Amino acid sequence: MANPADTDRFEQQRQEKLSQIEAMGLDPYGARYEDVEPAALVKARYQDGDESQRARSAGRIVLLRDIGKLIFITLRDRTGTIQVGLSKGMLTDQWPLAKLLDIGDIIGAAGKLGKTKTGEITIWVEEGGLTFLSKCLFQPPEKFHGLADVDQRYRQRYVDLWANPEVLDRFQKRSEIVATIRRFLGSKGFVEVETPMMQAIAGGAAAKPFITHHNALDLDLYLRISPELFLKRLLVGGMERVFEINRNFRNEGLSRHHNPEFTMMELYQAYADYRVMMDITEEIVSACIETLGLSAKVQFGEAEIDFARPWRRAKYADLLKEYSGCNIDDIAAIRAKARVLQIDDAGMDDPVVVNEVFETTVEHKLIAPTFVIDYPAILCPLAKRSRTDPKYAERFELFVVGMELANAYTELNDPAVQYENFLHQLRGQDESLTKMDTDYVTALKYGMPPAGGLGIGIDRLVMVLTGATTIRDVILFPLLKPVAPENK
């Protein structure tokens, strides 16, 4: 927006056309417009040679070719585009209105459906069939290159969506992915629930929360960092299969893989364990791939991801050995490796150093979907320990293109162990966060069925399945710094 005066120049030209439309006795912002047929359906049902066909569509003018006494318009709606033809010969009273149309305007078009001699299916508007529905007062972005300014694309997503069709397509796919997950879980008997977004204790994960305040109760509350502890209370209550798809909020940095608010699907299934969760994860992702009509091999940037089942299941310790060369029990070697990797391990507990080395040497190497299983138990205060080797917890994280996509446990349901884990977790933490969810321990004391739990990051799943390399491309309105008033 370099010069406001110039913006005004273009806007005033369009404002003038708006006035002319008003002068014709028309409302430049339209009204209810019914019996609209999506562009894609119109094109699909067209029969060659049938002269009696008619059509009625509405959408935004994205291209306009004025040949004098003939105007061709490319109209875009949510399903695609269709050509609209306006001819002086067919229109009498409405021809002046046709000549006022600008790229960006929203119109309805009704008339004969036919083909031009170049083979384009076209709605030939008849007198009275042109309906002005909304004026666009701004210059649209360049018609061929679209909107490229990254900042403006996110700030003005409403322009991005119609200037760059692949953006709309990606968000439609996101909707289909979420719908597929709901359908899949519904078919398995899972019940969808909603648990608190505002929590007095931000539990279920270890991330910095956002703080808010309830005035009437004079109560500080946290935006949730995880729904986990509430969903597991529902297991206690007898909801044996529950899930929630909703936002989590974490007050941490932004990156191409992180947005402060992100969408998580969490599910809990009584009498299952983390191995069942691995199967469900594969089934959910495979169902989404099928919905989107993808093959098992999905292109992502330079990489190709092979989702053919079964996916690799590898132990944490084995992967650590494979990629860092360190034996997980050889803490001296791991600390030496950490220093080589420029990790400052001073003051870090052994398991934390191990995990640091794991994260820097292993995670980004996991391109094909890989279940990393059996984490050091100390890192997993909400997971049940392995019966065969209690140093490890029955937990997996799923990695794809180096990105954590899912996290699952065999859920810890022993209240005494849970209490101990909470105590240990709180040690040395920030004063403001040192609150234990004792009610959760109480819930466990009533008896929680053994269960498996799974969380899938929806944004990242959409990234992987739509080839988006930054999370901002799968969130309609990602967090941005507000524009300073003087830069507006």
Added chain:
RNA sequence: GGGAGUGUAGCUCAGAAGGUAGAGCAACGCACUUUUAAUGCGUAGGUCCUGGGUUCGAAUCCCAGCACUCUCACCA
């Protein structure tokens, strides 16, 4: 917070070495009844991010700032 890059017309972008700014699209005008990013001719449109500095002269070189992008760090 560190590093790198970008910032030029409404949009997409050119502007080697310092000489006062260009194209395509969009807009406006004219022509055109079968176009497909329509075409042809013409017109108009700029605080070259901001502020300093060097210079006879800065979009260009230097310094500082701002915004954005990428990247590293932080991040159970």
